[in-house]
Each structure stands twice: as structure tokens, then as C-alpha cells.
Amino acid sequence: MSGVVSIIGCGFVADLYMTSLQAMDGITVAGVYDHDATRLAQFCAHWNVPAAESRAALLDQHPRDGVVLNLTNPSAHFEVNSACLAAGCHTYSEKPLALRLEDAKTLHASADAAGVMLASAPCSVLGEAAQTLGHALRRGTCGTPRAIYAELDDGFVPQAAYKKWISDSGAPWPFEDEFKVGCTLEHAGYYLGWLISWFGSVRTVVAASAETIPDKEGRGPHAPDLSVATLFFDNGPVTRLTCSIVAPHDHRIRVIGDHGVLSCKAAWDNSAKVTFAKRMTVRRRLMESPFPRRLKLSRPTHPKVNRWGAAAMNFMLGPAEMLDALHEGRPSRLSNDFALHMTEVALAIQNAGEHAGAQAMTTTCDRMEPMPWAM
Ligand SMILES: NC(=O)c1ccc[n+]([C@@H]2O[C@H](COP(=O)([O-])OP(=O)(O)OC[C@H]3O[C@@H](n4cnc5c(N)ncnc54)[C@H](O)[C@@H]3O)[C@@H](O)[C@H]2O)c1
Incomplete structure (x- = not known):
């Protein structure tokens, strides 16, 4: 590197x-x-x-x-x-x-x-958690994936002590801008990146978005602070993606397949555990195993940042991938098409409002090649 x-x-x-x-x-x-x-x-x-x-x-x-x-x-x-x-x-x-x-x-x-x-951005798609889940999907660990539930709820942020959130060199968290841009444009990409890398293009978005807390601090107008989307892929399972700064903190993704459920609880932590809970019948009760198995890649992955929350992400994985691609004379995994398609889907969810109905996507992109250590 x-x-x-x-x-x-x-x-x-x-x-x-x-x-x-x-x-x-x-x-x-x-x-x-x-x-x-x-x-x-x-x-x-x-x-x-x-x-x-x-x-x-x-x-x-x-x-x-x-x-x-x-x-x-x-x-x-x-x-x-x-x-x-x-x-x-x-x-x-x-x-x-x-x-x-x-x-x-x-x-x-x-x-x-x-x-x-x-x-x-985001580039967490190149991180260990996303790559471990992608590896499990390719290996068929959960059987055919039938549906995905992905949540990017951040807690009731307008009541958080955000004025005390100061970066290492002294920049305040830009709450006015965050409320104006909205949590969907800010965060949907974290799971859209993973999903699009595994399954390729989204064909149709059926979404709704709303502002549930209109009296947030700072000069308006504010963007939606809650959105719920159903994504239809050309080659992937139907996915529900939720973004909010209202509901209690929940950054889980669950892939529900024929054999059980793959999950990860933290979108922003590259080292987050990826687990598989096998579906089973105990007596006459159908359930997913209460003792999920942790999945790990067998090879060393990438440098980690030993911090907490959003700061636990390695933000340089994306730029490093581009530099490596240039150095090796190959296309970057973070292709121009990938960036545009992810942007189109995020904007469709953000701007859905109450009456958007089904929105056909106008851009496409291929699945992403896995990182060499996750092949
Ligand atoms: N705040 C977070 O936790 C976070 C996390 C991940 C990603 N992001 C993303 O990072 C981006 C920046 O967010 P931030 O929180 O650092 O905002 P910020 O307001 O703290 O920093 C943005 C900086 O860009 C400068 N700037 C704005 N327009 C400029 C221009 N035309 N030319 C030169 N400088 C300009 C501003 O002066 C400011 O210092 C956003 O796209 C945001 O979505 C933010």
C-alpha cells in the first residue's frame, strides 16, 4: 500500500x-x-x-x-x-x-x-465485516437468501449532546448540516454499498421518507429524518432498509436464508462479529439457533482503527483501494458506476416522501469483486 x-x-x-x-x-x-x-x-x-x-x-x-x-x-x-x-x-x-x-x-x-x-464513500464495503458476510453468501452458508432486513437507526439524535461532539483537531460535529442533509443521504450508503457489492444493481425502489421531528435545532429546512425502503435487485433478495435519527440505535443487518440467518450488528465497525444462526425444529417449534456460530475469514484482512462507533471504521480503505488499483494497473473495486448507482438509490429513498410509489432505477453496476483475502 x-x-x-x-x-x-x-x-x-x-x-x-x-x-x-x-x-x-x-x-x-x-x-x-x-x-x-x-x-x-x-x-x-x-x-x-x-x-x-x-x-x-x-x-x-x-x-x-x-x-x-x-x-x-x-x-x-x-x-x-x-x-x-x-x-x-x-x-x-x-x-x-x-x-x-x-x-x-x-x-x-x-x-x-x-x-x-x-x-x-462509504468504503466500509471493503472492510472485514462486509467481506465476511459476502464470503458467507457466496459459499451458500445460509442457503438461498430470501430477504434482508438492514437497519441504520441512530437513536433520538436531536436530544443527544451533539454540541459536545468535537473531533481530535477541534472541529464541532456539524449538526445543522447533518439535519439539513438528513440521515438517509448521510447513512443509507453504509448498507447500500454492501448490498450492491454482493448483488449488483437495484432495479426498483419502493420507499417512503418523512420528517418526524420538525422542530430540530438550527436553521431549516430539514431533510427527512426517517425513511423506509424496499429494494428489488435484478439478482438478489428483496431488502428492507431503514434509516432514522429517531428510533433507538440499531445498526443490524440480517440475511434470511433457507438454512438460517446471517447477521452483523454494527455497520460501522470493520471488526464487527458476523454470525450464522441455523434454523432448526426443537420438538414442534421452528427457531433459529440461540447460539449463533461466529464466521471468520481464514486470512489476515486489513489494518484496523482501534476506536469506538463511527470512528472504528477505517475511512482510508477506499482511497487505498484506488491507489492500489492505479499501482497495479487494474480497475478499482469502487468503480465509477458503483458510485453513481449507490447515489441514485440513496437519492430515490431520500426524496420518496409520501407518494413516490415504485421508482425504476436508471443506472446499473456490476457486483464487486471480493477483496483478495476474502476470495
Ligand atoms: N461527521 C461525521 O461523522 C461524518 C462521518 C462520515 C462521513 N461524513 C461526511 O463527510 C463530509 C463532511 O462532513 P463533516 O462532518 O466533516 O463536515 P464539516 O462541516 O465538519 O467539515 C466540512 C469542511 O469542508 C469545508 N468546506 C466546505 N465547502 C468547501 C469548499 N467549497 N472548499 C473548501 N472547503 C470547503 C468546511 O469549511 C468544513 O471545514 C460530508 O459529506 C458528510 O456526509 C461525515
Whole structure:
């Protein structure tokens, strides 16, 4: 693993990238830019990384065999991603690629025309938990998967002590922006990435979304804070995906198959346990085993970040995959099509409201090749 990244936007999440980067050998930071000069200075002093004078200067000095990380707020993603692609840079964008599907399609076309990679976070799909589940699915551990229930409920966040959530270098958790963007665009990708990597394209989304707590703090308008989607894949089981900042914290995914249930309780922890509960009949009662078996891959996986919650994710797995792909002259698992399709599905759920009905997806992507250690 080696290569260079440059960073645009160094707020709350950028610190999580830097903690992850410390776990990865051989990746260096060429430069950092943020339009908030105070934040830029604070971040660069904390992490001892070079500040660029302007975005143009950062893109100018960025090595073309490196990757630019766009870690700005979602409202800036389209404009910043456009500038990176126009400069001919491989680009890894925080989610979503853009806030409108037309804009995401424009970015995808620009990346293809420039012959560069455009990937979208999240990258937990490349992590051990997602890869272990994918391995079990390919091996048929649970038999034919018939349905999936995936939950991304974060607890009643508007009542949380979020003003005390400060990153390592001193950036506050941007609650106003989080409420404005909404938990679906912020979080659906964590399980959409896993699902699309295993099964390929979603054909149809039937979803509803709503704002259940309209009096959240900060300037509105707010996005939906609860969404429920049913996803129909071309080649995968029907899936229910729930996102909220209302219901009690629950980040489980359960794959229900003919032989039992595969599950994982934590979407954000790469080391989360993956288990299989075999279905059985005891006397006349049908049940899943109360003693699920832990599934483990036999080979060493990837560097871990020994932290808690969202900070337990290795945020650099995605950029590292792009750098490795460049180095090895192969396509990246985080393909341009994958980024666009994940964005389309997330936007369809977010914007469903009360009356969307069935939405046919207009983009496609292939299943993702497993990581070499999960083959
Ligand atoms: N906060 C989290 O826990 C978290 C976790 C995972 C992913 N994310 C994602 O990371 C992204 C950033 O979130 P955050 O929490 O770090 O937000 P933030 O507001 O803390 O940081 C964003 C930074 O980008 C800068 N910025 C905005 N527009 C810019 C522009 N045009 N040019 C240069 N700099 C610009 C801002 O000044 C700010 O410092 C979002 O897409 C979010 O979905 C956040």
C-alpha cells in the first residue's frame, strides 16, 4: 500500500480519515485545503500536514497518480468534484456524489471522459465485516437468501449532546448540516454499498421518507429524518432498509436464508462479529439457533482503527483501494458506476416522501469483486 492523497475540506470527518491514515503504511498527504482559513490552520497544525494556499494550488501540485479526497459538506460536493475531475484528478468523494441525480450523472460522464476514477464513500464495503458476510453468501452458508432486513437507526439524535461532539483537531460535529442533509443521504450508503457489492444493481425502489421531528435545532429546512425502503435487485433478495435519527440505535443487518440467518450488528465497525444462526425444529417449534456460530475469514484482512462507533471504521480503505488499483494497473473495486448507482438509490429513498410509489432505477453496476483475502 503506497501513494499520495490531497484533501479538500478538513472538518469533523477529515480527522477520522487522518486517524485511519495513521493505521495505513505508505500513504502520505501532499496538501490540504479548506475555504475556512482558521480551520485549515488548526487541522494542519494538529496533524502536521501541508496547507495549500488555494484549491487551484492544491490541484495544481497534486500528483496525477494520487487521489484527491473531497471531504467538504454535501452542498459543495458537486462543485468540488467537478473541479477535481476538470483538473484530471482521480477523486474520492464523501457521500453523496451530488445532491441531484442529474449532477451525479454529469460527474460520472466527466470522469469517464477524462479517464479518471470517481469513487464515493462509504468504503466500509471493503472492510472485514462486509467481506465476511459476502464470503458467507457466496459459499451458500445460509442457503438461498430470501430477504434482508438492514437497519441504520441512530437513536433520538436531536436530544443527544451533539454540541459536545468535537473531533481530535477541534472541529464541532456539524449538526445543522447533518439535519439539513438528513440521515438517509448521510447513512443509507453504509448498507447500500454492501448490498450492491454482493448483488449488483437495484432495479426498483419502493420507499417512503418523512420528517418526524420538525422542530430540530438550527436553521431549516430539514431533510427527512426517517425513511423506509424496499429494494428489488435484478439478482438478489428483496431488502428492507431503514434509516432514522429517531428510533433507538440499531445498526443490524440480517440475511434470511433457507438454512438460517446471517447477521452483523454494527455497520460501522470493520471488526464487527458476523454470525450464522441455523434454523432448526426443537420438538414442534421452528427457531433459529440461540447460539449463533461466529464466521471468520481464514486470512489476515486489513489494518484496523482501534476506536469506538463511527470512528472504528477505517475511512482510508477506499482511497487505498484506488491507489492500489492505479499501482497495479487494474480497475478499482469502487468503480465509477458503483458510485453513481449507490447515489441514485440513496437519492430515490431520500426524496420518496409520501407518494413516490415504485421508482425504476436508471443506472446499473456490476457486483464487486471480493477483496483478495476474502476470495
Ligand atoms: N461527521 C461525521 O461523522 C461524518 C462521518 C462520515 C462521513 N461524513 C461526511 O463527510 C463530509 C463532511 O462532513 P463533516 O462532518 O466533516 O463536515 P464539516 O462541516 O465538519 O467539515 C466540512 C469542511 O469542508 C469545508 N468546506 C466546505 N465547502 C468547501 C469548499 N467549497 N472548499 C473548501 N472547503 C470547503 C468546511 O469549511 C468544513 O471545514 C460530508 O459529506 C458528510 O456526509 C461525515
